[in-house]
Amino acid sequence: MNGRDVRRVGVVGLGAMGAGIAQVAVEAGYDVVGRDVTEDLCAKAGERISHFLQRKVDKSQLTPEEREVALARFAPATSLEELAQCDVVVEAIVEDLEAKQALFAQLDEVVRGDAVLATNTSALSVGDIAASTSTPERVVGMHFFNPAPLMPLVEVVRAELSSDDAVETAFALAESFGKRPVRCHDTPGFVVNRILIPLLNDCIRVLDEARVSPEDLDTAMTAGAGWPMGPCALVDLVGIDVHVHASEALYAKLHDPRTAPPPRIVAMRNEGLLGRKSGRGFYTYESR
């Protein structure tokens, strides 16, 4: 089974992840309806996509014409009704179960009955989100990694009631984006975060245990373990708030102390040090 034909993709929530997913979809030739709550947020996402496609033109990875064609495929929207004719809708809003459930209940009403509804959640249960709809068989996880345009992996997550057709449609869509999807079940943290979150929390604990600076810890893990970027730079990229939330969600389900967010990073979150997006986390950033 290869899933069904997809022409139009909806993306709900146009932050760093949603804009990245929309970028990948327009580059792959899909018409994309990108929805966020205000015109300003939609415009910022459009600018972000435009910026990264221009960088590709600058590096001769894309022609100026290809960039124009790709950008023209992105249709910003502030109303959910504009997603009605999408074949697949990918949700990338805030990591809050109630917010996602409220959104999926609305998507269930407005989006064509045979469309697939996918969540990009990183640590919530896809089944819990699907439970807010009357059609849980069409709900799956499509978990992209940050930065979505650069990271090849997509975890295609099957919840208890997901249909084979929905899972295979999401898998084929991810492949057509040029990604390397894997299929997995709806367990806490799925595959990567089940491993990566406790590991990153260990790294943060080592900062205090070994009294090593973030710079030196990052050097240790890039130069000594071959990581493409150090753990502090990675948590700054993902977002300190996102990492704390994912850790709390995993801890609530697994009760493994390694998944609990270390106090140091909870304090950073509480102080508004959110990483790249706030301009400061373990490091300071000029451009966000």
Ligand code: CAA
């Ligand atoms: N969106 C779109 N394009 C982007 C981008 C973004 N956010 N960031 C960078 N790019 C583009 C830029 O155009 C950039 O080129 P310029 O700087 O010339 O403009 C180009 O990509 C290449 O960027 P880099 O030179 O920074 O690329 P790199 O070779 O250094 O690799 C990396 C960057 C892929 C991020 C690499 O460092 C890496 O693999 N890091 C690990 C990332 C990782 O582990 N991510 C997973 C996080 S966990 C997660 O996401 C799960 C979760 O649920 C929270």
